[in-house]
Amino acid sequence: xxxxxxxxxxxxxxxxxxxxxxxxxxxxxxxxxxxxxxxxxxxxxxxxxxxxxxxxxxxxxxxxxxxxxxxxxxxxxxxxxxxxxxxxxxxxxxxxxxxxxxxxxxxxxxx
Amino acid sequence: xxxxxxxxxxxxxxxxxxxxxxxxxxxxxxxxxxxxxxxxxxxxxxxxxxxxxxxxxxxxxxxxxxxxxxxxxxxxxxxxxxxxxxxxxxxxxxxxxxxxxxxxxxxxxxxxxxx
Numbered sequence: 230x231x232x233x234x235x236x237x238x239x240x241x242x243x244x245x246x247x248x249x250x251x252x253x254x255x256x257x258x259x260x261x262x263x264x265x266x267x268x269x270x271x272x273x274x275x276x277x278x279x280x281x282x283x284x285x286x287x288x289x290x291x292x293x294x295x296x297x298x299x300x301x302x303x304x305x306x307x308x309x310x311x312x313x314x315x316x317x318x319x320x321x322x323x324x325x326x327x328x329x330x331x332x333x334x335x336x337x338x339x340x
Numbered sequence: 341x342x343x344x345x346x347x348x349x350x351x352x353x354x355x356x357x358x359x360x361x362x363x364x365x366x367x368x369x370x371x372x373x374x375x376x377x378x379x380x381x382x383x384x385x386x387x388x389x390x391x392x393x394x395x396x397x398x399x400x401x402x403x404x405x406x407x408x409x410x411x412x413x414x415x416x417x418x419x420x421x422x423x424x425x426x427x428x429x430x431x432x433x434x435x436x437x438x439x440x441x442x443x444x445x446x447x448x449x450x451x452x453x454x455x
Contacts, residue, residue, distance in 0.1 A: 272433050272449040330383045
């Protein structure tokens with residue numbers, strides 16, 4: 230079993246839709262949770278960063294962490310074609326440690 | 341926010357030659373550098389971790405003699421792929437971090453193609 234599970238997609242939605250991306254994990258020591266966006270042939274770009282459980286909102290993006298269920302989500306409101314990319318969840322334990330990544334979900338937003 | 345510069349963005353080399361990739365943290369001191377590798381349609385896999393002035397720690401299955409990491413300063417780390425083979429063709433990405441926790445910004449990546 231992988232430490233972090235993420236559906237690779239692709240997930241296809243029309244412009245303006247609300248997108249829900251999810252990851253599950255098995256290591257209860259994870260405390261820091263990140264979402265990255267990666268365009269083709271580019272390095273990952275940090276979108277959201279959350280410590281422990283709870284919600285965090287930034288513009289059209291909302292990140293949720295449910296540690297009791299070992300489940301994290303990223304919601305994108307009013308999705309745009311420019312949001313088409315691969316979204317990677319990542320997490321680490323107490324203090325700064327190496328990041329463990331999900332496989333990434335490819336999102337396609339059609340005009 | 342943290343600014344990371346990685347060069348080159350892409351390189352093509354002949355089998356058997358060596359390639360050096362540079363990663364610079366431009367506005368913070370990176371006490372730790374993580375190097376990742378990403379194969380097509382796969383996620384990032386950690387290759388090695390280095391602390392400034394110390395030898396790198398390699399993940400299981402990563403050959404330390406093939407992937408040489410130098411982290412001699414707090415703003416520069418290099419990854420050298422020695423005696424490159426076609427199976428080393430991949431996307432290499434650096435991830436510098438400091439003691440306070442700046443560790444969430446990645447380099448733009450280097451696409452290595454070995455022919």
